[in-house]
Amino acid sequence: MIANNSTFALSDTKDYETMEMIQKPEIWRPDLLQLCKSYPNSTLYFDYPLSRETYFGIGGNASVYLEINQVNLLTQIAKFKTDYGLDTFILGRGSNLLVSDTGFRGIVIRLTGQLRQLTIENDLVHAAAGASQAKLAKSAARYGLSGVxxxxxxxxxxxxxxxxxxxxxxxxxxxxxxxxxxVTNRGEIVDLTTEQAQFEYRKSKLDNFFCVIQAELKLAYSDSHQVTKKMKDFYQEKVQTQPFVSGNAGCMFKNPDGYSAGWLIDHCGLKGTKVGGAEISTMHANFIINHGYATSRDVFKLIEVIQLAVKDKFGIDLQLEVKLLGF
Ligand SMILES: Cc1cc2nc3c(=O)[nH]c(=O)nc-3n(C[C@H](O)[C@H](O)[C@H](O)COP(=O)(O)OP(=O)(O)OC[C@H]3O[C@@H](n4cnc5c(N)ncnc54)[C@H](O)[C@@H]3O)c2cc1C
Incomplete structure (x- = not known):
């Protein structure tokens, strides 16, 4: 179960039946093993530590961690999870994610192989969902395509x-x-328009589906050197103003209308505030840093400290940008 609300409790929000089923592996595990065996390039782990797969470097174990490199297996897993009433979570690069210390009772899926490919045709990029955004930006620049x-x-x-x-x-x-x-929860492959995706500031309605597998991106013809320069300038500015190398999940909160969340947190005097191994970055107040031994509970407490202080001083409810898993 995933939540991204500004106010939340550590109480369990999981669906009761889903919990029941994950606790009965004797029912679903043999069929899952059998299914994955027919896709030899898939990789299946049980009780897998998610801290290895998130930028925060925090999080307990997933009941199942599955790397999938074919759309066919993905559609089968969608049907499987629906048939058995299991919870699933699609993990990208884990760069916008806080996983609870108790982990996730369900199947975490990561896209690999052909589900990470990019192809460029004129000014269109066919980007598989597992491809990295950095690779997308660099490939577009090489082809002299602007926009990303x-x-x-x-x-x-x-x-x-x-x-x-x-x-x-x-x-x-x-x-x-x-x-x-x-891919839908019934394992069908469906093409959506941008209107159907309902994009807004740092959100979309795409998480109503089981998994995003691909997008077609339309870029603008330009000059490769110019695009590369713009891309590198953006990058430089970013690494100089954000704590790029340490364990974090990017901006913790969305910018409220007319404000920068970082500015609000900074003006509450919170930079450098620590709970356990987690700290509000001294470089950029909208980042929380894991100094290597933070728990998700430490991060969560800092989230609450920030929300209370900003509400108290400015009357503003900060909304989380980072997604929560397993809370
Ligand atoms: C140092 C740093 C800098 C950052 N800078 C920025 C920035 O400038 N701008 C910005 O917008 N963000 C930024 N971020 C946040 C983050 O990188 C982005 O939100 C990124 O797009 C998340 O991608 P991910 O693959 O890591 O997703 P994850 O963190 O793995 O997942 C995020 C959500 O997407 C879902 N998801 C991922 N892939 C799929 C899929 N194929 N199908 C269905 N659901 C899927 C997950 O289930 C989850 O709900 C930054 C993060 C860090 C650590």
Whole structure:
């Protein structure tokens, strides 16, 4: 179960039946093993530590962690999870994610192989959801295509970028997407228009589907050197103003109308505030840093400290940008 609300409790929001089924692996596990065996390039782990797969470096274990490199297996898994009433979560690069210390009772799926490919045809990029945004930006620049320069400094996947409508410098995915291909919870493959995706600031309705698998992005013809320069300038500015190398999940909160969340947090005097191994970045107040030993509870407490202080001083409810898993 995933939540991204500004106010939340650590109480369990999971569906009761789903919980029941995941706790009865003898019912679904043999069939899952059998299904994955017929796709030899898939990789299946049980009780897998998600801290290895998130930028925060935080999080307990997933009941199942499955790497999938073929659409066919993905559609089968969609049907499987619906048939058995299991919970699933599609993990991109884990760069916008806080996983609970108790982990996730369900199947975490990551796209690999052909589900990470990019092909460029004239001014159109066919981008598989598992491709990295950095690779997308660099490939477009090489072909002299403008419109996605902002993405070099976003450490996520194309799928995560679409779900989040990721962006920077007044650009985002919604401005370049032509259509999106998804897999439904019944395992059907469906093409959606941008209108159906309902992109907004750092959100979309694409998470109503089981998985985003591909998008067609329309870029503008330009000069390769110019595009590369713009992309690198953006990147440089970013690494100079944001704590890029340490464990974090990017901006924790969305910017409220007319304000920068970082400015609000800074003006509450919270930079450098620590709980356990987590700290509000001294470089950019909208980032929380894991110094290597933070728990998700430490991060969560800092989230609450920030929300209370900003509400108290400015009367503003900060909304989380980062997604929560397993809370
Ligand atoms: C240092 C740093 C800088 C950042 N800078 C920016 C920035 O400038 N602008 C910005 O917008 N963001 C930024 N981010 C946040 C993050 O990189 C983006 O939101 C990114 O698009 C998330 O992609 P991901 O693949 O890591 O998604 P994840 O964190 O893995 O997942 C995020 C959500 O997307 C869903 N998801 C991922 N892939 C799929 C798929 N194929 N199908 C269905 N659902 C999927 C997940 O289930 C989850 O709900 C930054 C993060 C870091 C760590």
């Amino acid at each position: 320069e902002f993405a070099l400094g976003i450490p996520g996947s194309v799928g995560g970028g679409l779900i989040m409508n990721a962006g920077a410098w007044d650009s985002d995915f919604s401005q370049i997407v032509q259509n999106i291909r998804v």
